[in-house]
Amino acid sequence: MSFTEFPSRLLEDAVNEFSSLPGIGRKTAFRLVMNLLRRDQGEVTRFGESIIRLRSEINYCKNCNNISDTDTCSICSDPRRDRSIICVVENIQDVMAIENTRQYKGLYHVLGGIISPIDGIGPADLKIDSLEEKVKPGGISEIILALSTTMEGDTTNFYLYKRLSKYNSFITTLARGVAVGDELEYTDEITLGKAINNRNPYQQ
Amino acid sequence: MSFTEFPSRLLEDAVNEFSSLPGIGRKTAFRLVMNLLRRDQGEVTRFGESIIRLRSEINYCKNCNNISDTDTCSICSDPRRDRSIICVVENIQDVMAIENTRQYKGLYHVLGGIISPIDGIGPADLKIDSLEEKVKPGGISEIILALSTTMEGDTTNFYLYKRLSKYNSFITTLARGVAVGDELEYTDEITLGKAINNRNPYQQ
Numbered sequence: 001m002s003f004t005e006f007p008s009r010l011l012e013d014a015v016n017e018f019s020s021l022p023g024i025g026r027k028t029a030f031r032l033v034m035n036l037l038r039r040d041q042g043e044v045t046r047f048g049e050s051i052i053r054l055r056s057e058i059n060y061c062k063n064c065n066n067i068s069d070t071d072t073c074s075i076c077s078d079p080r081r082d083r084s085i086i087c088v089v090e091n092i093q094d095v096m097a098i099e100n101t102r103q104y105k106g107l108y109h110v111l112g113g114i115i116s117p118i119d120g121i122g123p124a125d126l127k128i129d130s131l132e133e134k135v136k137p138g139g140i141s142e143i144i145l146a147l148s149t150t151m152e153g154d155t156t157n158f159y160l161y162k163r164l165s166k167y168n169s170f171i172t173t174l175a176r177g178v179a180v181g182d183e184l185e186y187t188d189e190i191t192l193g194k195a196i197n198n199r200n201p202y203q204q
Numbered sequence: 205m206s207f208t209e210f211p212s213r214l215l216e217d218a219v220n221e222f223s224s225l226p227g228i229g230r231k232t233a234f235r236l237v238m239n240l241l242r243r244d245q246g247e248v249t250r251f252g253e254s255i256i257r258l259r260s261e262i263n264y265c266k267n268c269n270n271i272s273d274t275d276t277c278s279i280c281s282d283p284r285r286d287r288s289i290i291c292v293v294e295n296i297q298d299v300m301a302i303e304n305t306r307q308y309k310g311l312y313h314v315l316g317g318i319i320s321p322i323d324g325i326g327p328a329d330l331k332i333d334s335l336e337e338k339v340k341p342g343g344i345s346e347i348i349l350a351l352s353t354t355m356e357g358d359t360t361n362f363y364l365y366k367r368l369s370k371y372n373s374f375i376t377t378l379a380r381g382v383a384v385g386d387e388l389e390y391t392d393e394i395t396l397g398k399a400i401n402n403r404n405p406y407q408q
Contacts, residue, residue, distance in 0.1 A: 005303065007278060007296065008271045014258040017251045021236045032225045033258065034297065037271075041259050047221045048256035054218040055240060055248035067212045067241075074211060092211065093238065099209065 011037075065110035065127050067092045075099075075108060082106045084141040086134065088160065090114050090153075094146065106144070109134070114147060115156040123159055132163060140169045149176065215241075269314035269331050271296045279303075279312060286310045288345040292335065292364065294318050294352065302350065310348070313338070318351060319360040327363055335364075339371045346374045353380065 006012035011033065018029035036044050060066065061073035068074070075081060075095075085106025089095055095108050111126045135143065145160055147153035161171055177195040178187050187195075210216035215237065222233035240248050264270065265277035272278070279285060279299075289310025293299055299312050315330045339347065349364055351357035365375055381399040382391050391399075 005300075007299065008262060008273045010254075010258050010262050010273060011271055013254045017254045020251075022239050023232070023235070028227070030297075031227070035226050036255060036259060037262065039259070044259035045256050047224075048252040048254075050214075050217045050221045050252075051240060051255070052249050052252035054214050054237065055243070055245050058212060058214050058241065067215055069212045069214060093234075095211065096209075 064108045065112060065130075066095050066108060080105070084139060085144065086131070086140055086142075087144040087146050088131065089146050090148065098146065106142075111156070114152045115159055116152045126156075128160070128163065131160075135164055135167045135169055138168060140167070142170045142172060145171065145173045147173075268312045269316060269334075270299050270312060284309070288343060289348065290335070290338065290344055290346075291348040291350050293350050294357075298350065310346075315360070318354075318356045319363055320356045330360075332364070332367065336367060339368055339373055342372060344371070344373045346376060349375065349377045351377075 006015065014033045014036070015026060015029045018024055018032050019026045021029075024032070036047065057069075059068050059070065061068040061076055062071055063076040064073060066073045066075065070077075082105050086109050087098065087104060087106055088109045088111060089098070090111055090113060092110060095110060098104050098108075109127070109131050111128065111131075113121050113126050115121060115123060115126070134140065143160075143164060145157045147156050157173060165171060175198065176191060177198065178184065178191065184192065210219065218237045218240070219230060219233045222228055222236050223230045225233075228236070240251065261273075263272050263274060265272040265280055266275055267280040268277060270277045270279065274281075286309050290313050291302065291308060291310055292313045292315060293302070294315055294317060296314055299314060302308050302312075313331070313335050315332065315335075317325050317330050319325060319327060319330070338344065347364075347368060349361045351360050361377060369375060379402065380395060381402065382388065382395065388396065
């Protein structure tokens, strides 16, 4: 079934909007729209308004650039967090992923992207100046570079190291190694090589 | 990654709304919402408004119950359609599927569902009275029952036949047979049996 003709302009508009989302084809979009049509009007209005408000009312933390409903996000305003450690991440998904581990008690700095010459993204497009301003006065004991293990991530790590190493902060990156649950024979050789070189004492 | 905690209430609301859609889990919903966040505000507002308007402004054709932006849908108001043939379908998706074949030139009647005792849907929940009102005065030469080939479809076909056969209309159903492109050895025996019994003269 290819939906070339819709019986209603309103229906067609809604299907077009949904199918503009990543991974949503026209058939799926139509199915979603038909589901909305069967709901109460109040419920559908709430759906639409939550989308409009999301984009128009959302704030970004003025300290770490994380998404927030307030000027300063709940992490930056939490007095129990260690203000001397900054974890540098690409985006807010990464903040949420690290928060979900419940292993990290420092602050974050969201770059809003990663250096990628092929996509035309250079250092000036990222929140690097504000990161340097935070590190410059001193008082930051550790900067964790928690970027993806891709070429772009490595490039960004190198750039950040060059700019930040002159201040007296300890710069670290996430441990590379065999993922929990992975079988050795299917682990790529670069990861396995790093895992052997960075081996740890056995802990019972 | 299980998103138990969101840094923003607005973000969480939008993810909750998207994940209420069929086939959209929380991870997908989050990905869609992050896509919307990266767009221009005007574009996102248009998305939200198209959803709200869809539900609040949509009309149903007063003749056939098809979705329409006007009182009478474009099919019912088209003077080239044959008003003496009514094709009875379950929902508007079925209207669109048949329209896409470009083989049918009569009118439709959308029941708005199908008799299904297990889901508590009886004849009174469907647009059957208005169908009878259309057939009763005469002038309808054929009623095509184009319902699903399920037990519920067969039940509804039987009920409609009982109610409508006393008026002088020819009542037909869609042809059952082997689907175009299907291999015989994988065709179920009931379909294959009907295909043999209803065989047609060979056409070159």
